[in-house]
Amino acid sequence: MANRITIEVARYHPAHDEKPGFDTYEVPLRKEWVVLDALNYIKDHLDGTLSFRWSCRMGVCGSCGMTVNGVPKLTCATFLSDYAPGPVRVEPLKNFPVLRDLVVDTSDFLVKLGKSKPWIIRKVEKPLDEEYLQTPEELDAYKQYSMCINCMLCYAACPVYGLDPLFSGPAAIALAQRYNLDSRDQGANQRLDILSQHDGIWGCTFVGECTQVCPKNVDPAGAIQQYKLTATTEWLKALVLPRGGT
Amino acid sequence: MINPTEYVPKSYHARVSTYWWLTRWVYLKFILREVSSVFVAWFVVVTLLQIRAVTSGPADYGEFQRWLRSPLLLTLNAVSFFFVVFHAVTWFNLSAKAMVVRVGGKRLPGIAIAAPNYAAWAVASGAVAWILLRG
């Protein structure tokens, strides 16, 4: 293994760049290094002006998502050696506005996340000294979706979101499902009202790439199709029983 | 509702390329899967023409069969066959991802949902072939 590797990093300074360009750096290629280590090496030793987000270095915080050789990745979990002999191209997450270098504006995702009401909704709250019991099976029904770390790789992988910014997008829908499938939750109808609108779930064409890039195996693509089935069932119910039902 | 702060920084918005579906193999596979629907529609048109030809008599049906034997139609139908099989395989595999079937609290693996689909495909194809080919 050669002991150095070339990294091409997207650079953009809002004050004096019309559009992003690339700077090339050479960094040590170490077996245990991930792309994020290379970026930190650049920042510490080669170019202190490089901006990027990171925090936990262990695939939990979800802040170091970037595009590595065209594919959305958590840079803390993407080994440099997998790209040897290089070069490795690091760009900001696609489909989001770039604020500077590798930092993107995530406001749109946060607004959408809020709209899908990702919290437990109860018609009547139990008194504080009463518990909400759940069986292992009930936990299993939504556990997969609760693994989401809001890293937005799925948004970067989704061509529909890139083309139609109104689309709710993978993670927001998967997280809505996480609460819909929770036995303690009673807010499914409220979420359905929002997500079954035209731009909510129906824009999804099941490209499936959101599921492929997800570092936590959340499977947003599956969640969206399952939600389409739910929305269609509810639609049929409302057709047959316009006033009845839940 | 979260309100963005008053200060809005300047940012770069990249436009998605018209040829985004050529940028990665997975996207190309996706668009080919969607394009398979064009060949689905094409063979429905052929079937409609066939129904008309069969019902208007042996002479018209002979003419229709000659039309199907032309190199252009044979090529088109060979391509259509490829795309429709591609549609069938992707459809059965994806339906396994879109459907959750739980038995005894555990979610059935995808293969347990895809396998009956493939079996149904074999049975349906066999039935159509048997009806058309028997004596």
Place this chain on the structure above:
Amino acid sequence: MNKRSNEPFLWMLFSAGGVISALLLPIHILLFGLAFPLGCLDAPSQEKLIHLIKHPITRLYLFTLCSLPLFHWAHRFRFTLYDGLQIKHLNELINVFCYGGAVVGTALAAYLLWNIR
């Protein structure tokens, strides 16, 4: 539910059409489009086909085979035009072309199959 969308209905037709296309179209194309014209298998005579087609179940079968796959096409083609060519601003025109095409095809199938004597 407030703002009702007709998407569930279109999605239902799309899904049903996807299933029918996947189960039945490959064998139809293989036999009528390739095997019979190439002479690999003996093609059924017009006499046999007209006998088959007169049965109500065959007519229902052919109607389903023509109609639902067209709605499947309409749905997928609509989104392919939206996303593949980025012409969502022609939304209404695309809807008329796709779903209109499917409705016309369905009507044609009904007309042809109804009028068999």
